[in-house]
Amino acid sequence: MSKWDDLKPRVISALVMVAVGVIVTIVGGIPFDILMLMIAVIGLRELWMMIRKRLGSPVDIMILFAYGFMIIAGCLAFAIIRNLAGPGAVFFLAGIVVVSDIAGYFAGRIFGGPKFWPRVSPKKTWSGTVAGWIGAALFGVIGMVQTGEILFPLVAALLAFAGQMGDIIESAIKRRCGVKDSADLIPGHGGILDRFDAMIGVGFVVAVQILLTQG
Structure with missing residues (x-):
């Protein structure tokens, strides 16, 4: 099996x-x-379907509630951002995730090398991870040029992380x-959580920032 076999269905699904x-x-x-x-409802259902047989464990109950909270907070944050800051802010955050994901995907398969966290994510390499940071930082230059904020590339890299x-x-x-996957809903990507886990992570961080700012 070629390491590029999943590229075609991933691209088609991504374009849709x-x-x-x-x-x-x-x-x-x-x-x-x-x-x-x-996205929140389907993501919560996928989480429940994955973990429901393990709910005899206090750790798994904690995981269910903690990651369920992340899903809700992340999706809510994007809704707030769209309503308050307009589509451009949403596109910028989504762009960070997409650029980081693409850079990581190709760098990881081209360069390979040591694994980032093999016990948790066997396919993720340091080369792909760092390429994701660099790609996001370069994408952040766009925001820096448009707003004059010199920290945009750093913020973009941190959000990619x-x-x-x-x-x-x-x-x-x-x-x-x-x-293997949270579901088989999206060809080449798996489930909603498989495709939007990074967006949820970014949204959760933004949600925390919104709470801190409002506080």
């Missing part, structure tokens, strides 16, 4: 999701809120539950 996401984000309002609600941690957390849950 991007098209839907762009349209709904531009429209905003209730359609965007409904999209975030759908938050997205990677979202992916790591989901990978750890899948390994603990003995499943």
